Amino acid sequence: MQARMIVTLRQGVLDPAGEAVKGSLAQLGFNSVEAVRLGKVIDLELSETNEADARAKLEEMGNKLLANTVIEDFQIELL
Amino acid sequence: MQARMIVTLRQGVLDPAGEAVKGSLAQLGFNSVEAVRLGKVIDLELSETNEADARAKLEEMGNKLLANTVIEDFQIELL
Amino acid sequence: MSQKPEVNVELARSHGLTDGEYTHICDSLGRTPTYEELGVVSVMWSEHCSYKSSRLHLKKLPTEADWVLQGPGENAGVVDVGDGMAVCFKMESHNHPSFIEPYQGAATGVGGIMRDVFTMGARPVANLNSLRFGNPKNPRMRFLVEGVVAGIGGYGNCMGVPTVGGEIAFDDSYNGNILVNAFTLGVLKSDRIFRSAAAGIGNDVVYVGSKTGRDGIHGATMASEEFGEDSEAKRPRVQVGAPFTEKKLLEACLELMKEDVIVAIQDMGAAGLTSSSCEMAGKGGLGIEIDIEKVPRRETGMTPYEVLLSESQERMLMVVKEGGAEVVERIFKKWKLDACVIGRITNTGNVVVKENGEVVADLPAKLVSDEAPIYDRPSAPPDDLSERWITPELPHRSVQERLLELLEQPTIASKRWAYEQYDSSVRCGTVKGPGQADAAVIRMPDDETSPSGSNTKGIAMSVDMNGRLCQLDPGRGAAHGVLESARNLACVGARAMATTDCLNFGSPERSEVMWSFKEALEGMGQACSEMQCPVISGNVSFYNETEGAAILPTPTVGLVGVVKDVTKVPGQGFSDDGDVVLALGRLDTASLAGSELVLLETGSLRGRPNEPDYAEAKSVNTSCIQAIEEGLLTSAHDASEGGILVAIAESCIAGNKGVHLEDTRFENSAEALFGETSNVIVVTTNEKNIDRVLEIARDNQCEITKLGQVGGEALEYGDVSVSVDELRTRWDQGMVRKLGIL
Amino acid sequence: MKISVVTFPGSNCDEDAVHVARNILEVDTVSVWHEELELPPETDLVIIPGGFSYGDALRAGAIARFSPIMEAVRSYAEAGGLVIGICNGFQILVEAGLLPGAMLPNASQKFICKNVLLDVETTESPFTCELDKDSPIGMPIAHHEGRYYIDAEGLATLKSNQQIAFRYRDENPNGSLESIAGILNSTKNVLGMMPHPERASEVLLGSIDGLGIFKSVKHTVEVNS
């Protein structure tokens, strides 16, 4: 099963890299960009065949390793 | 408008970080993980109201700055 | 807008104030404080900002010397190094944040200490760090070590400030409270020191740097509480470092400092805007009025309370001369940083905060900064002190076995894995970087910009402390720490000039912690006086304990000295075959008390460290420095953790050379071979120079012993014969293997 | 001879490059702010120095390549002018397309600072003409994104055209393709390298092997003028 985890910074947590990218986009003339936040995407191939099992495992992986829950949130997508 | 760009490494480009994550997951007992690839997610807030315009702009941003098309592919999602 | 909570004693308690402190505030003001005022006073009176439990004792430290241009009391201390130049340095802890989020905690710690240094007008040119971790086998330890090391590198590397040295030690007592102490040294012209006391009624108060967010609100109070069950819930307080912003802030500040506009400057560290404005006003004996709505923000809907207490990083507050604000704005615009006037200096003596004209806080600056409570907390030695002092019994084991196992101890083993993650050579000034000598050496530049100098002067620095010795005898232990640091400087030819410290202890509310704190300060103070290296800056970190278990007392020190000729500085590795190996200092004073060997073989800390011998320390250091200045030494390395045999093995590894030791010297005693806290420096010299080296030692009343000769591919001593490759493998992998990294 | 050293926000080896060019190589040297539109007249060498321009946000060099000065650098290079990109400078040149390929994070995912030995792969360039193919040169690396990548076709071209300038000699510290440490453009007037020659130009700092690169350029410029 293909899964995707999207890890993003929690709301309110400073994202200096996102700020720098926003500044650069503005300089390139992309003035319609009002905010930029950077995150990570983790694409996983799992041997689970059952969606619920996969979701539970991913939840655990997110909390344990893939996201730093002190400053990050994560979302799971099964593809 | 909220948009999300997913930037992933092109096929054929090695992803040692993904490999390392896979290794760590295995060490934590997540043995069902068969492959891991890491990428970036870029969340953007745009002032465009028209989907087609937004898409066109994002396409341009992706090619110009947000992805390095020598090594990366990108996908656009409008939320 | 949300309703403000009602201010009462309950709320004061939840802000960490005692009932007595709350009453004091009410009495002083003659009224109930507003919510904002309560927030301000509670952080300013936190242990972290007010030093309420330590202030009384810190006063006893020696802080003066002719060459000290700025002692404690400013953002960092400053020492004159001649030729119109000075160095500015300080060390600071970021222990609690690093335990919660190691990468960001360590990164912002490094960012904070660099800010302290460039606030004084100095360009940071060298970083060091002193780290303490728990048992490497502890399940979270690898994560903590990896995060802290990456965070230190992440910030310092991006700033372009080389991390040239440091130390890492492990002990179970740090399992729940790691220590991250960051040191920065900067260079400046001795007549261009910037300070923080506000002056000039009517002058503008300017805010520069990053925008304010809800980061780390009440972080200062967090550093003033011990960890408990609920510290998980306090997590969102962690701040994220933005080194790129700080790099721009550094360049902008230094550019501005070339103009004649700054009256006073203060970084916004712990307790942010609150602390900087109160301190600037308090020190200047003036008032400050702030229009809080003018503070640049990155989040919407922030209340004055939040803006006042935010600990967003990479920000500064300045008082500027009339017309200065335009200059500030011009320069900061170039660097794409915020800069705006948010208030003015008044003659009221009060810090007044207004939101759109309406007063939300009006506090006497003195009440907040100077009138913070001072506690003389009860202290008493621990009950089991005499038990701790019992001389340990050791099993009979071979010298070779002991040596090899000691080399693998994580505290002794190579730290290469860590320091290779730090840029140690940026700025083209690193003469001796990590792993090369006992102290780091950089060359002294002619001014704040250029990496090089027109003469051969250098600056040496070292951070040290052995918490195990301090646990057994805090006074002697702390003194030995200072002596070791001074000895490390001597190994690169520098005499210690001044000290910074970072006093890491458990809860001051426990009498044995307070006792160890007072003892340690006394020992440290005495050693600093004896070695003529007064304390010019520092920091206290209490409450390093989890559920009642305190860390080893760890009063880390950082010593700095001048090297006369950087081209003559030897490394710690043996250099040439045939060189004679000599020991400076008495070989019979080493003691096994609190040694790595005892810990390894008995699993416990035992013994009483010997009394420091200052006279000998001085004669050893002076001899070493003189021999280096005359260009006679090809290597120098002191005997510290693990004792003299470990030191010799390390010199073999560093120089990739074997050594043959004459077997009569140590009478095979574990004490002599593996004991610590002696004053010994192992040096090498070319055979042709030996007479002169002996003469120097004799002139300084320094005992000197010939130990053997450099050569071959193994360390040979009596029955011991180990190849340098074997030594290296053990030592290289000791730490990483135990952490599970390898 | 004149050397121009570009400073971007976040550059931190710019002063080092200026120092070596001015004090060790003894060449007239100018700092150029990235917002300038022109290079100083009569520039003989442009150095794009190391550091963390824009904090390495997104990808190292990705943002700096759009700085105003980069247009001038491009025209200068296209006209045959000599350009060296060191570390972050190499990353910027690759992002700008002045050099082929791309740069990825180190295989270890860690920042690496250590001394490395480099094999000199070609002496047929203005930057390496004074070096010796049989004597490896030693200098520090200090980077987080130094894993050079190029597709198979590009690699073949690099090889056939002798555009590989340096390779890591003993171990490959960052997972770079074929241990590539530095490359030249097809016309050999642009060099990008991850190692820091400016940190290896004085005996006091442990190596003077890096100075050979700057001396090669000085020699080239002097011969041509």
Ligand SMILES: Nc1ncnc2c1ncn2[C@@H]1O[C@H](COP(=O)(O)OP(=O)(O)O)[C@@H](O)[C@H]1O
């Ligand atoms: N243990 C100590 N020894 C010497 N000076 C100290 C010590 N602790 C604090 N200081 C001095 O007290 C002042 C306040 O320290 P601190 O609150 O850490 O400053 P900052 O807010 O700038 O980080 C500084 O001048 C510091 O050098």
Ligand SMILES: [Mg+2]
């Ligand atoms: Mg400060």
